Every structure is written in C-alpha cells, then in structure tokens.
C-alpha cells in the first residue's frame with residue numbers, strides 16, 4: 001500500500017504563551033549575537049523550569065518552553081513528522097548529550113570566569129550561543145524527523161527529570177502533578193489518536209488498554225495535545241489523587257458488556273462504490289455478541305501498534321454469532337487503508353464490543369426520526385432491521401450479504417422515519433433494503449436525497465432540505481449520524497420545530 005502517515009499533524013498550541021513563546025528563542029538566539037545581555041534571560045528560564053518540574057514533571061516543555069513553542073508552531077508545518085529514531089530516545093544517548101552539554105558549558109564558563117572584565121556580556125553570549133545551537137540542531141532534526149526530536153534528549157529535559165524525581169521522593173507531586181487521565185479505560189476506543197498526535201511520540205492508548213486510567217510517563221510534557229484530539233473526549237489532566245474519583249464518576253452505560261473477541265472474516269461484500277465494503281465476522285471466542293442496534297465495536301487494524309478502529313455494527317445473524325460492519329475508505333486514512341489492503345476472507349481478527357449509547361435505540365419510544373448522511377447510514381441498517389425486518393428481507397433486498405435477517409420477536413408498533421443523504425447514486429448503500437421495508441410497513445417512512453445526482457432518479461439536495469419540509473411531532477426522539485455540519489444544521493431545524501435538545505441523539509464518527 002502507499003505509505004500512509006501514522007503520525008498526525010495537528011494544532012499543538014492552545015494558549016497565548018505556546019503560540020508566541022518561539023519569539024523569545026529567535027530574539028535571544030539571534031539578537032544575543034549583537035547584544036549578548038539578552039542571553040541572561042536563560043538562567044531565569046532554567047530556574048523556572050527546575051521549579052515547575054519539581055512540582056509538575058516536564059510541564060514546562062509542553063506549556064512554556066520557547067524552543068518547544070518554536071518546534072510546535074514553526075517547525076511542525078514543514079516537518080516530515082515521521083518516526084523519531086529510537087537512538088535519540090535511548091538512555092545512553094540522553095546521558096551522552098547531558099554530559100557533553102554540561103562539559104562544554106562548564107569549560108566555557110571556566111574560561112569566562114578567568115577574566116573579570118565583561119563578565120555579564122560574556123556569560124550572556126554563552127547562553128545565547130547555546131540557544132542558537134539548539135535552534136539550529138533542534139530545528140534541523142525537527143524538519144528531518146519530527147518537531148520534538150530534540151526534546152527526546154534535551155539536557156534541560158534531563159535536568160527536569162532529576163528535579164521531578166526529587167519532588168516525587170518528597171511526596172509533593174501527588175497533589176501538584178497532573179497526568180493524562182482517562183475518564184475510564186472502558187470508554188477508550190483504542191483508536192490511538194492520542195498517540196498519533198503526541199509530539200513526544202508516546203503511547204498513552206496502550207496504557208489505557210492495560211486498564212490504567214492514568215498515563216504515567218516521565219517524558220510526557222503535559223502539552224494537552226492528546227486531550228484536545230481524543231475523539232471520545234475522555235481525557236483530561238488530573239493529579240493522581242483526583243484520578244480515582246474521576247473513574248468512579250464515569251458513566252459506563254452502553255459499555256458494560258464490552259469484551260475482546262477472536263473472530264474470522266467470513267465475507268467481504270462490495271458495493272457500487274469501490275471505497276465502501278461490508279465486512280462480516282464470524283465470532284469464535286466467545287461466539288456471540290449481545291448488542292443493542294445502533295452500538296459499535298472496535299476492529300483491530302494494526303497489531304504492532306495495538307490500534308483499533310470503531311465501526312457501527314450494521315447487521316448480525318439471528319444467533320448474533322456473525323456481526324458485520326460497513327466501512328468507507330478514507331483517502332489518506334491510516335486504518336481504512338490497512339483494512340482495504342490487508343483484510344481478506346478467512347483471516348483472523350481481534351474485535352472488542354459492543355459499545356456506545358448515543359444511537360442505542362429505545363423501542364418504547366412511539367415516534368422516532370433517523371437522520372443520516374454518507375457513511376453515517378450504518379447504524380440505521382441494524383436499527384431498521386431490528387424494528388421492522390421480516391426474515392430474509394435483508395438478504396433478498398440488500399442483495400449479497402450472507403447474513404440472514406433476524407426473526408424479530410416483537411414488532412415495533414410506533415412510527416419511524418429515515419431520511420438519508422448521499423453524494424452520488426453509488427454512495428447510496430442499502431437503498432433497496434430500506435425501500436423494501438418501507439413498502440412492507442406502513443409505520444416506516446423512508447426518503448433519500450443526493451447532493452450531486454448523476455441522473456434523474458433521485459431528488460437533489462441535502463438531508464436537511466427534506467428535514468425542513470417534514471412535519472415533526474415535538475414528541476419525536478431523533479437519532480442522527482453523519483457529518484458534523486449536517487448534524488449542527490439538523491439540530492437547529494429540529495429545535496425550531498419544537499423538538500427539545502434532550503430528545504436529539506447524535507453519534508459523531510469524526511470523519
């Protein structure tokens with residue numbers, strides 16, 4: 001497969017200092033060559049980082065460091081953002097860099113202190129020269145490898161580590177040091193986004209997989225990038241003393257039954273659009289998954305990186321020992337490219353599920369409205385099947401899944417409407433299935449629309465256009481899945497129609 005980037009370039013500067021502190025680096029490093037006194041700001045910086053690290057580990061590096069700001073703000077856009085070589089992270093290299101740096105600085109200071117004249121200017125010059133060296137070497141490494149390559153062995157980082165260990169020994173850090181904390185490991189999708197955006201290329205997701213709700217790693221610079229980019233919104237910075245109460249308060253509804261499964265890919269179904277495929281898994285151990293329609297599961301896509309991807313369960317057989325997901329390939333998507341290139345019938349995979357509560361339908365509702373666009377249609381296949389399907393209907397209508405439609409014990413007697421928007425005709429998946437169910441059930445209405453139809457068979461527009469024209473009872477419970485702009489517009493239209501926000505449920509796929 002074409003090389004798809006694992007590490008994600010994303011905004012890492014969330015406050016004024018991190019956005020602009022790089023100017024200090026440039027002023028001290030370059031300005032100091034002409035007015036060396038500028039270098040005297042560096043000892044103050046060293047003092048400040050020693051104090052913060054005593055209390056909060058390498059917090060300085062991720063929040064105040066002028067070089068860090070330069071790497072994240074200026075170097076990141078031009079960096080290859082590739083893997084940092086292991087050697088730069090290795091203990092011997094870190095020790096060597098520290099000794100070399102200490103020896104070199106010591107030697108230069110000795111030379112300065114042997115003469116009394118111009119002591120301050122000479123001292124400032126040493127510091128500003130050092131700042132310049134870090135700018136040049138760190139900047140080059142940042143462009144060639146990854147912006148924070150220098151930070152792996154930075155002698156200031158090593159000094160902070162010593163100071164941090166001291167703070168830990170005195171028992172200070174348990175109330176001052178904030179670590180990356182997951183609300184609960186059970187809510188984690190194992191999607192590795194936290195690791196893919198991490199400037200230090202750490203792997204918090206593996207720690208959550210081991211059931212820890214705090215990520216303890218002395219190299220963590222507490223930069224908040226993973227917090228800002230976790231699609232599940234379950235991360236925060238918290239002290240070790242706060243971590244337990246955070247986990248206790250976590251709402252695990254919809255996640256309680258989740259567990260790992262060994263499975264085999266039993267069928268891969270293709271659609272008119274080659275970028276969409278339905279994968280059916282036979283569950284081996286354990287051999288059935290009790291899920292509520294609308295829930296999702298995790299599919300392991302990368303063994304080495306322990307990376308999973310979340311996919312809605314789009315169908316199952318009667319005994320629930322086969323489950324299927326329908327996946328859209330994203331052009332530069334890491335996981336979907338692995339799936340489309342490597343997944344083959346007969347192959348073993350690890351799954352985890354079921355999970356999720358947003359679209360887990362409540363059958364006691366008398367009126368339901370489902371809104372989907374793009375690949376956001378997937379939850380509604382199993383939802384509609386569960387509410388209305390007659391045995392075999394999906395097999396016949398969807399023409400090709402190997403999953404036999406389930407016999408439902410109890411028909412749904414309320415009313416449900418599905419509005420579905422896609423771009424082109426070939427993107428409209430499971431259309432025959434929904435249309436057949438609508439024909440056979442007076443209490444199910446189905447309408448769809450294309451934003452760029454190639455022919456005249458379908459109406460042109462967005463799903464929100466048909467929503468605008470629809471009469472909606474304010475008692476209706478709404479389930480939305482699709483793009484963020486569609487969901488935002490739909491929620492506004494629904495609120496204008498009198499549907500309270502509490503009755504509107506939205507699942508964000510993040511794509």
Ligand SMILES: Cc1cc2nc3c(=O)[nH]c(=O)nc-3n(C[C@H](O)[C@H](O)[C@H](O)COP(=O)(O)OP(=O)(O)OC[C@H]3O[C@@H](n4cnc5c(N)ncnc54)[C@H](O)[C@@H]3O)c2cc1C
Nearest residue numbers: 010229310311312326327328330332333334335336378509
């Ligand atoms: C609950 C749930 C259910 C889902 N159900 C389905 C489903 O049924 N079918 C389906 O096809 N998909 C579904 N998804 C989406 C799916 O989990 C994957 O996100 C999707 O398949 C893309 O994965 P990827 O690894 O190919 O893309 P990625 O590599 O993760 O991302 C694609 C692109 O976005 C960029 N990007 C990603 N994150 C960031 C970021 N933080 N900042 C900047 N750029 C970023 C990447 O660089 C890349 O260019 C679901 C998601 C969730 C959360």
Ligand code: SF4
Nearest residue numbers: 188189191192194230
């Ligand atoms: S980014 Fe993904 S792997 Fe990391 S904590 Fe959030 S859900 Fe879990």
Ligand code: SF4
Nearest residue numbers: 198220221223224226
């Ligand atoms: S784990 Fe999170 S807070 Fe720590 S360095 Fe990585 S992205 Fe920053």
